[in-house]
Structure formats: structure tokens, C-alpha cells
Amino acid sequence: MGCCGRNFGSPEQIKEAITKSTAEFTHAHPQKRTEFLHFRDRYHVDNLNHGVCRNLIEEKGCFLCPLHPARHKEDLRIGHCDVNHLCATAKEFATWHIRKQDTFIDFIATKNLTNIDYSLKMVKGELLKEFMEGREQFPS
DSSP: OGGGBSSOOOHHHHHHHHHHHHHHHHHHOOOSHHHHHHHHTTSOTTOOBTTBOTTOEEETTEEEOTTSTTTSSSOTTTTTSOTTOOOHHHHHHHTSOHHHHHHHHHHHHTTOOOHHHHHHHHHHTHHHHHHHHHHHHSOO
């Protein structure tokens, strides 16, 4: 969720912010493109709730952006969000060979993190640092 905010509050505040946005999304029940855009624009892009983008919602236990192109034929985030943002961890991950990526994913899975803790640790680079330190002790 690093692209979905900055200067995050506590995990409890983040969960509260996502719960509120989810309720607003559920109440708006957008179906058409214009309705999604109306949902998107209900707050200014810099109006964050405890550091969280007001468009970040939870569905089926996952955090997601309902404006993402995976959900539409176009990217409804354009003109509102920094759609090209990648945290330092994601940038580093993208340069790795698939085997190293899979090892990192397995490493993360052993942590049994909540969505929020996972996101915060990714944005802060904590998981990357711990993973790389472990690889120095046990090179592949």
C-alpha cells in the first residue's frame, strides 16, 4: 500500500481508515465509469486518512484499489494517483531473477504478517533488509 499513502498512522488507525473507505465504497456502489470517478474524486488526492489514500478498500480480506486497471479496461487512477510509484523494495524485487523472487516470497510467507504489517514493512524496507542480511549469512 506504499503507493496508496504516506506518513502512515498506527496499524489500528490504518485499519480504521481502510474500513471507512470500504464503507464509503459499499455505500456508493459504483457500477459505471463515471460513478467510479465520482468515488475517486470525493476527496482531493492529498486528503489522506491517517496517511492512507481514501480509495484504498478491503474486499474478501485483501486491500485493493477499485480504480486499478485490473478491474477496468482503463486505469482510473490516472490523473489522481502516482500510478508508477514503486517502493524501494518493489524496485529491488523487480530486478531479481525469478528464483530469488520466489525465495523472497517464501521468506515473507513465514512471517505470517497481517496485510497492514506486511505493507508497512515493505514500504519501510524492513523485510528487504532482513531478507538480504539472511542471504549474506547463507549465500545461494
